[in-house]
Amino acid sequence: MHIAGVRLRLLELPLGAPFRPAWGRGRVQTELVVLLCEVRTDTGLTGLGAAHGGLEAAVTIDRFVTPHLLGQDPFQVERLAAVIRDAEILGAPAYGMEIPLWDLLGKAAGMPVCQLWGGGAARVRAYCATGELRGARERARDVAQLADGGFRAVKLRFHHDDPRDDLAVARAVRDQVGDRIELMVDANQAGADPGLSGHRAWDFRTALAVARELEDLGVSWLEEPLPRHDLSGLARLRDRLATLRLAGGEDSHGLGEFRLLLERECFDILQPDALKSETASAIRHLAAFAGLAGVAVIPHTWGSGISLLAHLHLAASLPNCGYLEFPHDPPSGFTAAARDQLLAEPLVIDDEGCVRVPPRPGFGFALDEERAERHTVRVIERGDSW
Numbered sequence: 001m002h003i004a005g006v007r008l009r010l011l012e013l014p015l016g017a018p019f020r021p022a023w024g025r026g027r028v029q030t031e032l033v034v035l036l037c038e039v040r041t042d043t044g045l046t047g048l049g050a051a052h053g054g055l056e057a058a059v060t061i062d063r064f065v066t067p068h069l070l071g072q073d074p075f076q077v078e079r080l081a082a083v084i085r086d087a088e089i090l091g092a093p094a095y096g097m098e099i100p101l102w103d104l105l106g107k108a109a110g111m112p113v114c115q116l117w118g119g120g121a122a123r124v125r126a127y128c129a130t131g132e133l134r135g136a137r138e139r140a141r142d143v144a145q146l147a148d149g150g151f152r153a154v155k156l157r158f159h160h161d162d163p164r165d166d167l168a169v170a171r172a173v174r175d176q177v178g179d180r181i182e183l184m185v186d187a188n189q190a191g192a193d194p195g196l197s198g199h200r201a202w203d204f205r206t207a208l209a210v211a212r213e214l215e216d217l218g219v220s221w222l223e224e225p226l227p228r229h230d231l232s233g234l235a236r237l238r239d240r241l242a243t244l245r246l247a248g249g250e251d252s253h254g255l256g257e258f259r260l261l262l263e264r265e266c267f268d269i270l271q272p273d274a275l276k277s278e279t280a281s282a283i284r285h286l287a288a289f290a291g292l293a294g295v296a297v298i299p300h301t302w303g304s305g306i307s308l309l310a311h312l313h314l315a316a317s318l319p320n321c322g323y324l325e326f327p328h329d330p331p332s333g334f335t336a337a338a339r340d341q342l343l344a345e346p347l348v349i350d351d352e353g354c355v356r357v358p359p360r361p362g363f364g365f366a367l368d369e370e371r372a373e374r375h376t377v378r379v380i381e382r383g384d385s386w
C-alpha cells in the first residue's frame with residue numbers, strides 16, 4: 001500500500017454570530033477557517049485530518065510535505081512525521097498532517113486511534129473553554145448556564161486592560177456557581193497576535209498578584225501568565241504558588257522547546273496542540289517524560305470539530321491528562337454547534353460532563369460532505385485524481 005494522493009481543502013464556514021476572541025484585541029471573527037487534509041492510498045483508503053491555519057498552511061504542506069508523502073507507505077508514521085515536523089523550518093506548522101495518517105491506520109486496523117495508542121479512557125472530562133471577555137455579571141450568568149447544561153469545569157479568559165477587572169469576573173463567577181464548577185483561567189500572555197495593537201502584557205509582579213488571588217478563589221490552573229520565552233519568570237512564579245497550577249505551551253513548537261519547559265520546571269501542565277505545536281506521536285513521547293516529572297499533558301485545541309475529535313483520542317490515550325479542552329462560548333458565534341458543523345455527529349457532553357470517544361475506526365470523523373463542499377473556497381490536489 002502506498003500514498004497515491006493528497007488533497008487540501010480550504011473551507012470558510014459561517015459562525016452565525018460574531019465572536020471576539022480575548023487574545024486578539026479588536027478582532028471580530030465571523031467565519032471559521034478550516035483546512036481539511038486528506039491522504040489517499042492506492043487501495044482507496046482515505047485518512048482525514050485538519051491543519052492549523054488557512055492558505056499559508058496549505059501552501060506549506062503542498063510545497064514541503066506532500067511531495068515527500070506521495071509513493072510512501074502511510075503506516076510508517078514516525079518516519080513520515082520527520083518530514084511533517086521539518087516543514088516548519090520554511091513554512092507554517094504542518095503538524096496536523098500526521099492526523100490523516102493515524103486516521104488511515106485506524107481504518108485499516110478497524111479500530112479507534114486511541115486503541116492503537118494503547119487503549120485508555122472511554123470518555124474524557126470536558127472543560128468548557130470560553131473565548132470572549134465579558135463583564136462580571138454577564139459572565140457569571142453565562143457560566144451558571146453552562147453548569148446547568150452539564151459542564152463540571154469552565155475556563156475563563158483574562159485580558160482586560162486592568163487585571164482587577166478580570167479578577168472581578170472570576171469572583172463574580174465563583175459567587176454565582178460556588179463549588180459546583182471547577183474553574184480555570186487563561187491569561188493568554190504567551191504572545192500577542194501579530195499586527196494587533198493594544199496588547200498589555202503582564203509583568204512578573206502582576207502575574208504573581210493575580211495568581212495569589214486565584215488561589216484564594218480555588219482556581220485549578222492559570223494558563224500562560226507570562227511571555228512564552230520568559231522561562232525563568234514562569235519557573236519563579238510556579239515556585240511561589242501553593243495550590244494553583246501553571247499551564248502553558250500551546251504556542252511552543254517542537255519537542256525541543258517542550259523539553260526546555262520541562263527541564264526549566266516552568267509548568268505543572270503542558271498544553272501541546274497536535275496541529276500547531278508538535279505531531280500527535282511526539283506529544284505522546286513528551287507525555288511519557290512529563291509523567292516522570294509529575295507534569296500533566298492536557299493538549300490545547302481550538303477550531304473545528306475535526307481537530308477536537310483528534311484531540312479527544314489523544315487526551316483519552318494519555319495517562320497523565322484527564323481533561324479535554326471543549327471550545328464553546330455562547331451566546332457568541334463560537335459554540336459547539338458552529339465548531340462541529342462539519343461533523344454529522346457533533347461532540348456533546350454526557351450527564352457527567354464527559355465526552356465519549358466514538359467507537360468507530362480511525363478518529364471516527366463523519367464528515368458532512370455536502371456542507372464541506374458548499375463552503376470550500378480553494379482546493380489543492382496532488383497525485384491521483386480525486
Ligand SMILES: [Mg+2]
Nearest residue numbers: 186223250300
Ligand atoms: Mg490557552
